[in-house]
Amino acid sequence: xxxxxxTSTVIPLTPRGEEAPSYRQPPANVEAEQQLLGAILxxxxxxxxxxxxxxxxxxxxxxxxxxxxxxKTAIDRGQIASPVTLKTFLERDEALIAAGGVQYLAxxxxxxxxxxxxxxxxxxxxxxxxxxxxxxxxxxxxxxxYEVHDLTTATTQIEQxxxxxxxxxxxxxxxxxxxxxxxxxxxxxxxxxSAHKRDGRLTGVTTGLKxxxxxxxxxxxxxxxxxxxxxxxxxxxxxxxxxxxxxxxYRPATEDHPAEGxxxxxxxxxxxxxxxxxxxxxxxxxxxxxxxxxxxxSAREFDRLVEVxxxxxxxxLFIDDTPSISIAxxxxxxxxxxxxxGLGLVVVDYLQLMRSASQRAQDNRVLEISEITQGLKxxxxxxxxxxxxxxxxxxxxxxxxxxxxxxxxxxxxxxxEQDADxxxxxxxxxxxxxxxxxxxxxxxxxxxxxRMERVHNLAELLxxxxxxxxxxxxxxxxRREFTKFSDHIDDAHLPDGPR
Numbered sequence: 001x002x003x004x005x006x007t008s009t010v011i012p013l014t015p016r017g018e019e020a021p022s023y024r025q026p027p028a029n030v031e032a033e034q035q036l037l038g039a040i041l042x043x044x045x046x047x048x049x050x051x052x053x054x055x056x057x058x059x060x061x062x063x064x065x066x067x068x069x070x071x072k073t074a075i076d077r078g079q080i081a082s083p084v085t086l087k088t089f090l091e092r093d094e095a096l097i098a099a100g101g102v103q104y105l106a107x108x109x110x111x112x113x114x115x116x117x118x119x120x121x122x123x124x125x126x127x128x129x130x131x132x133x134x135x136x137x138x139x140x141x142x143x144x145x146y147e148v149h150d151l152t153t154a155t156t157q158i159e160q161x162x163x164x165x166x167x168x169x170x171x172x173x174x175x176x177x178x179x180x181x182x183x184x185x186x187x188x189x190x191x192x193x194s195a196h197k198r199d200g201r202l203t204g205v206t207t208g209l210k211x212x213x214x215x216x217x218x219x220x221x222x223x224x225x226x227x228x229x230x231x232x233x234x235x236x237x238x239x240x241x242x243x244x245x246x247x248x249x250y251r252p253a254t255e256d257h258p259a260e261g262x263x264x265x266x267x268x269x270x271x272x273x274x275x276x277x278x279x280x281x282x283x284x285x286x287x288x289x290x291x292x293x294x295x296x297x298s299a300r301e302f303d304r305l306v307e308v309x310x311x312x313x314x315x316x317l318f319i320d321d322t323p324s325i326s327i328a329x330x331x332x333x334x335x336x337x338x339x340x341x342g343l344g345l346v347v348v349d350y351l352q353l354m355r356s357a358s359q360r361a362q363d364n365r366v367l368e369i370s371e372i373t374q375g376l377k378x379x380x381x382x383x384x385x386x387x388x389x390x391x392x393x394x395x396x397x398x399x400x401x402x403x404x405x406x407x408x409x410x411x412x413x414x415x416x417e418q419d420a421d422x423x424x425x426x427x428x429x430x431x432x433x434x435x436x437x438x439x440x441x442x443x444x445x446x447x448x449x450x451r452m453e454r455v456h457n458l459a460e461l462l463x464x465x466x467x468x469x470x471x472x473x474x475x476x477x478x479r480r481e482f483t484k485f486s487d488h489i490d491d492a493h494l495p496d497g498p499r
Contacts, residue, residue: 028060038112050122208245262344327375
């Protein structure tokens with residue numbers, strides 16, 4: 001909606017008699033800017049109607065940007081902002097002097113719109129700012145596309161353009177920049193307040209596993225979390241469990257309660273979407289995946305399957321099973337999901353199956369993994385969501401007597417450890433003991449059986465690195481037939497049996 005020009009006059013910012021330029025000008029509404037500033041100067045309450053979305057840089061005229069910033073500063077300090085009180089803020093401002101000095105402020109106040117229309121005028125100003133940014137981005141795309149050289153491919157240019165458009169859509173800014181510490185501090189306090197309001201006291205997205213949540217505080221926004229392990233340890237199962245638990249716990253924010261859980265984007269490079277859905281069905285129905293695959297179900301089990309599947313349909317979990325997806329394509333699709341569905345968690349299974357977008361990196365595996373991990377960390381920061389990526393551990397772990405993996409065992413690149421905020425290793429001693437079963441009639445067998453009983457269905461999650469907190473071990477319960485991880489309960493805490 002444009003300002004009503006029939007009942008007001010634009011205050012001239014150029015000398016009288018000078019002809020308006022004939023070239024195509026960027027979209028702007030100087031009159032709307034003047035009337036909004038006038039409304040705020042007349043009644044400071046008008047500022048509260050626009051302060052949630054309007055910033056000084058959104059104004060077309062630099063002098064209006066300076067006036068808005070000065071007014072906002074005065075009001076934030078609890079002072080009255082008027083043409084008289086702003087004199088001390090702006091008396092040496094060259095842009096204001098050129099426009100007429102303090103008299104210009106008085107003329108703004110005289111041209112004020114009603115406070116009722118303040119938000120409408122603010123929205124006009126913000127919309128026109130976005131349009132000017134779109135013009136700049138469009139010009140940049142146009143000019144860059146004509147620059148044909150080897151270093152920047154067309155795909156890379158598309159990725160860069162999409163990132164700028166995403167940033168503009170999400171934050172009203174085409175790219176990042178300095179942020180005042182006061183703003184960062186306010187965001188940190190808001191995060192702490194949200195955690196305090198949650199029953200679980202989590203600052204991040206829940207994993208659905210109480211002991212793990214207690215150790216990590218949930219999965220934190222802008223963090224890259226690496227979940228590593230040898231084959232058959234349960235990396236995919238645990239990543240799937242966490243993704244499902246977060247999606248099932250999703251509740252959008254309300255006035256009285258912060259958001260919980262997350263909308264989840266799962267990039268499955270190893271398994272198809274159908275196989276992944278089958279795993280989740282096995283976990284939730286507690287029927288073996290093999291039984292579900294073969295369709296060997298009783299009528300009661302089939303009814304249970306239908307009932308659970310209907311419940312799962314409502315869960316905001318989105319699966320992309322594109323094989324060998326590049327980091328550029330993954331970032332583009334995650335941005336799109338963030339824009340359309342409000343993405344809150346990205347899961348990648350698994351990291352070493354991804355590929356780089358650049359040919360130079362593809363020729364060097366270490367360099368390629370480095371580019372992928374840096375890209376995933378950049379994605380976590382850009383979308384302000386946690387990114388959980390599964391990763392393979394090298395065979396070196398199995399050559400030691402104690403086969404628990406360490407940070408040095410991460411395959412192919414030390415940058416996985418460097419770029420990750422959290423590194424966790426899945427380890428199941430039961431897997432190795434099963435393959436070392438001694439003869440049934442030996443003394444070793446009794447010791448082996450004793451040890452097997454102690455580690456049966458036990459999984460260890462070794463936290464080898466955590467940027468925000470301590471490292472340590474979290475014990476989990478693992479049901480292999482259902483590929484399901486759950487909270488571990490020590491024997492000492494099990495209920496007594498019947499007497």
